[in-house]
Amino acid sequence: MRLDDRERLPRAGRHPRTRDALLADLIRSTPEPSRTLAEQLSGLAVRYPAPEGAHPLVGTRAPGLPLHGGGRVLTALRAGRSVTLDLTGELAPGVDVHRVEVRPDGHVARAA
CATH class of the missing domain: 3.40.30.120 (Glutaredoxin)
Known part of the structure; x- marks a missing residue:
């Protein structure tokens, strides 16, 4: 996530749907970080x-x-x-x- 992307994130507790939608868009638009995140969440990244x-x-x-x-x-x-x-x-x-x-x-x- 780039610094300018983090600055666009709403502060915690305000507009959670907007924050979630922005994060979902970032994950969909960046395939390699998406794969890394999926591997970590599923346990496939275990070494x-x-x-x-x-x-x-x-x-x-x-x-x-x-x-x-x-x-x-x-x-x-x-x-x-x-x-x-x-x-x-x-x-x-x-x-x-x-x-x-x-x-x-x-x-x-x-x-x-």
Whole structure:
């Protein structure tokens, strides 16, 4: 939110509908902050602490990648078990991950 946007916000207790409408307009008009806010409110932004030296993906939410046999990563987790994905040759050149273990809660447990 820019300073000039904050200055347009009504003071607390006065015109709450106007304030709410302005905030809603700001959220709709700025996609990246909207996504960040949605991730924080839904818990998708949760990152678990990773052991020292672990791959940067460890502890983050696994992306909803499509799988060869159909479906997506998070669909494969419905059985309530961890899923190991072999991503060799699947990702863009230069991406330094080939195998990922995703916990049942959708977070990356290991990556190599």
